[in-house]
Amino acid sequence: MASLSYDEKNKRWLIQFLIPSGGRKSVSMKATRGRDKGQSKAAAFKNHIEDLTTAVKSGTSIPPQVVIWQSKLPDETHAKLVAAGLLEKRLDPELSKLGPYLRKWFADRAGTKHSTVLTWRNAERNLKDYFGADKCLQHITEEDAESFQRWLKSTQKLQDATIRKRIAISKQMMRSAIKARLLTQNPFAELKTASLANRKRQYFVTHPEARKVLDACSNAEWRALVALGRYGALRVPSEIREMKWEDINWSADCFHVHAPKTEHHADDGDRVVPLFPEVRKYLWELHEQTADGEIYVFPNIRHTTNVLPTLHRIIKRAGLKVWPKAWQNMRATRATELENEFGAHKSTQWCGHTEKIAEAHYWMVTDDAVSEAAAFVSDAYMMQSGAEQGRTHQRTESDGAVFSALFRSVRVCSSLPSGARGT
Numbered sequence: 305m306a307s308l309s310y311d312e313k314n315k316r317w318l319i320q321f322l323i324p325s326g327g328r329k330s331v332s333m334k335a336t337r338g339r340d341k342g343q344s345k346a347a348a349f350k351n352h353i354e355d356l357t358t359a360v361k362s363g364t365s366i367p368p369q370v371v372i373w374q375s376k377l378p379d380e381t382h383a384k385l386v387a388a389g390l391l392e393k394r395l396d397p398e399l400s401k402l403g404p405y406l407r408k409w410f411a412d413r414a415g416t417k418h419s420t421v422l423t424w425r426n427a428e429r430n431l432k433d434y435f436g437a438d439k440c441l442q443h444i445t446e447e448d449a450e451s452f453q454r455w456l457k458s459t460q461k462l463q464d465a466t467i468r469k470r471i472a473i474s475k476q477m478m479r480s481a482i483k484a485r486l487l488t489q490n491p492f493a494e495l496k497t498a499s500l501a502n503r504k505r506q507y508f509v510t511h512p513e514a515r516k517v518l519d520a521c522s523n524a525e526w527r528a529l530v531a532l533g534r535y536g537a538l539r540v541p542s543e544i545r546e547m548k549w550e551d552i553n554w555s556a557d558c559f560h561v562h563a564p565k566t567e568h569h570a571d572d573g574d575r576v577v578p579l580f581p582e583v584r585k586y587l588w589e590l591h592e593q594t595a596d597g598e599i600y601v602f603p604n605i606r607h608t609t610n611v612l613p614t615l616h617r618i619i620k621r622a623g624l625k626v627w628p629k630a631w632q633n634m635r636a637t638r639a640t641e642l643e644n645e646f647g648a649h650k651s652t653q654w655c656g657h658t659e660k661i662a663e664a665h666y667w668m669v670t671d672d673a674v675s676e677a678a679a680f681v682s683d684a685y686m687m688q689s690g691a692e693q694g695r696t697h698q699r700t701e702s703d704g705a706v707f708s709a710l711f712r713s714v715r716v717c718s719s720l721p722s723g724a725r726g727t
Contacts, residue, residue: 306350317346329388356390368488403437427473449491472497507627509637520622528590535582537638537655540631547601639666
């Protein structure tokens, strides 16, 4: 607690307080000529110091009214409170503006992966385009944040999943501003940022389609890349840039993959993937054409900044319509196949993601699965149908014949065109 006393000799108000590190400090204020000699102002000063002390001890944010009060303190008084451990040194006033603050925010994270920085830059561009670089951080309200979210959808035409990602990054940037005492609350705090899957953009790349794309590739390097994307379930291009020939164990039928995206996880982003026949075929073809002494599997493609346009051209060359998220949907297709064939535990291990992520973003229900389910008759249903047959009329044919007829009727139904079903 702080105490307030009046020094009659020097005509000053004295505020004494305990500092977080122990001991006592004091600051003084000159008395005024008013009726109370400025006591009410001094009392308010004391209360603000108590709020500061409480915030420092509890590790909580400074109340908004105290932030405004401390921003108006004379430099000398502010420096005393900094020395007492109640405030941090004043930052460059320019940092209270969105543009300079974001410039410093990126500078403080100079060692971050290039791909992550590119994602952050998209959010930075949106924030500055909407608010302006000179916008004061403290003037961005929760209502402004909601308007920004609507602008991303209506004007920028972004998908909901992308909007949530941009809002999440904006929220992260504002959290840092709170830690720097530039903000007291996060205007983006209440906006939803959980990852959102867009089922409308999922596409199952069939084996005939994959073969056409592979045949349309101009060289062995691109055939191996497409094979790894479609049948190895690799993230392209991040997981192929540093892929080396020493990572492939031909005798053990497996290869090592390093995922920069998950290198902060317990496994350091490393996993071992089976050398599936489709992958082995095209990797071996590339290996046979590789010059002696070459370290990397993809010496030419690994330096390409964007491999998506080339894949789109190959798909068109194959006579196919370009499907959404071309690389990711090839990976999702393989993840679905592996889950169906080997189960979730093995498939997620080989693909390098969790079951939760796979369920939300990768696994798909195929047309073949729907047809198989429609033709499935459980043992309980077969037994019930047989019992009902026996009760209603005499059996003139064997149970096997009845069940065979039942299977045929279900399969005929499942093979009807979609427009004919239910008629």
